[in-house]
Amino acid sequence: MTSRNFSIETIGIVGTGAMGRGIAQIAALAGLTVRLYDTNPAAIGAARDYLAETFAKLTAKGKLDQARSRAALANVSGAQVVGDLADCDLVVEAIVEKLDVKQALFRELETVVSGRCVLASNTSSLSITAIAAGCTNPSRVAGYHFFNPVPLMKVVEVIDGLRSDPAVGDALMELARRMGHTPVRAKDMPGFIVNHAGRGMNTEGLRVAGEGVASFADIDRIMREQAGFRLGPFELLDLTALDVSHPVMESIYHQFYEEPRFTPSPITGTRLAGGLIGRKTGEGFYRYEDGKQQVPAEAPAPTELPHSVWVSKRYPEAHQAVVQLIAKAGVKLDEGATPAADSLIVVTPFGHDATTAAVDEALDATRVVAIDALFPLAAAQRRTLMTTPATSRTARETAHALFAADGVPVTVIRDSTGFVAQRVVATIVNIGCDIAQKQIATPDDIDLAVTLGLGYPRGPLALGDALGSKTILTILRNIFSVLGDPRYRPSPWLARRAQLGLSLTQRDAADTQTETQQ
Structure with a gap:
């Protein structure tokens, strides 16, 4: 043969x-x-x-x-x-x-x-x-x-x-x-390429919802309009139907001997048992009337702007992007070393939750609001804010008004390590890296399979390069430091290439040289 x-x-x-x-x-x-x-x-x-x-x-x-x-x-x-x-x-x-x-x-x-x-x-x-x-x-x-x-x-x-x-x-x-x-x-290997790589979007979206961070519709809006995906995780699950996707999630989890990265959610098990399967039955995470998805309307943004805003300098590029939005809205920037007593406090964590960001900088948590700066804020189709459990209603609403002042819709979520887009995208990239690390497929085939098979805007490795592998590594390490959950441990493929400044699509140099000689 x-x-x-x-x-x-x-x-x-x-x-x-x-x-x-x-x-x-x-x-x-x-x-x-x-x-x-x-x-x-x-x-x-x-x-x-x-x-x-x-x-x-x-x-x-x-x-x-x-x-x-x-x-x-x-x-x-x-x-x-x-x-x-x-x-x-x-x-x-x-x-x-x-x-x-x-x-x-x-x-x-x-x-x-x-x-x-x-x-x-x-x-x-x-x-x-x-x-x-x-x-x-x-x-x-x-x-x-x-x-x-x-x-x-x-x-x-x-x-x-x-x-x-x-x-x-x-x-x-x-x-x-x-x-x-x-x-x-x-x-x-279980899931081959596409079903293996697809675990990132669905399982992490379910994990975010399971923590009560945001509604199904809000998570989908964030992944579509902020992160640039064609469908959010719950729209995708409704399209594939839970009678298909839930058994696949369980199968891959068990075939990898309970690998934490692929842990299924009781949300899908319960909804499958209740017959809320998806689009084909008229009801899933959304209701469907005459085949049309029924999405709850968003409440209008508040209009009262904050008196002044202090912005954390922990991440300089994110700080500058937020400052530009504040200037555009015509709001006073508090440039003190510490926030004035009446200033809204804005932090820009990568991987940490708003609570950890507030405690690390000894900030007044009642005035702290975090903004996700992983994707460009000025050109955003949507922005995401999150609050600490202590954040006041006034702080939350004035921050919402501030970052929606230019007409860009804003989603406000409860405290979450890595917001929504950060943690979902980082998980997608990390699983793609692990597929490469295990040599299940070449980097080129991983990205090609995912873009064609899942319709993602980029393959996981190219996506990690575009956002910055060091940034993705920081997000994962910070999530892991707060939660201690091994599902967020960085793949060696990601960690090594980020530290060396190499593209995530690059194979080991020695392997490439050997192929060239052959």
Whole structure:
């Protein structure tokens, strides 16, 4: 199985649900011969009818010419029994996520297909090595993880099991490109790349909500409008649905032997049990009427500005950014070494909560309000403030008025290590770094998989570089110093590169030099 110089021309697809149909669609359009098999014979006909309808719609919209549409549909036929897949060069299974069922299918396929046929699993959460363990020849087995909807999600993870022939993965990479998708290569580890990296947004968003820091809607607003993500964690969970995402969170947590970074939240378990699954059932973290998300309106910003404002100089760049906003609002800046008795006190912590920032500088906590300065404040689409448990209503409302004076919306949250955006983004970057540290995938493939598979504005490593790896390291260390929770321990990949001033996307120099010499 170490020499595989052949092209894949005939592909069998077992399972004709959404994933199987999507894979069939892109394969047929790429000119491959497609055999569809399902244990329910009626499902095969339904899948072919779906493809016919899809191709007709694409043709009507001018996205597919008539000749190619007819040719693609002609490429697809049904397999009445597993034996009808005998001439396939590749068989992809897209069936139920149960290990014993997948193993049984692959054992059956081995008795039917030729010795040169590749067997691939579209599993999103099961070990490729474990699936292959039931096979006589595990070297022909690899992972081929597409994302739903397959035709629109242009990335596919190619996963090498412990016994997979590297040439099998090479052939799947080439086939993905032929089908118009971007392949990324990963080792067989829980969650592969995308579901592994995606733990940062969801689990940390849930942790913030679980601490009572902010509402679901406010956390989503912050992650969209301040941090620049397309969706916040709760919008994303509603889209994927808790009956899918909660079991994945539990599975990855247990597969990593209760790694604290991936700890699930009882919030999703409770809501799943209560049937608040998400968009598809009309109610999740939001309600949906006629498919439209119902979002609670924000209260208008207060208008009474503070008399004067004193700003901490602990972080000079953040201090200067806040001072510029104060000047823009026409409010007096208190430039004393310590705050005057009537001044609003503004701190700009990175990773610490407002309480710790106030105590560290011996400030009057009743007048302290913190502002998140991780993202540029002047060009912000949203700003986030947080208060200590002792902050007065007057301090909170005048700070809100001050930082909303230029029309930028402001969210005020309860005290939190790392605000919302800092801790979620730092967690995303840190998990991405750990994927690189464990050599599950290359830095380039990690960022590529996340941007294409999750729709993030940048991959986790590029995001860390853009915000400053030293800043991300500071945030994580400060959160850890307050909470003592090992979920916030920095990855060695992050810590070493931050200290050396290297890009998070940079592999070890010796490894790069060795590859160049080869």
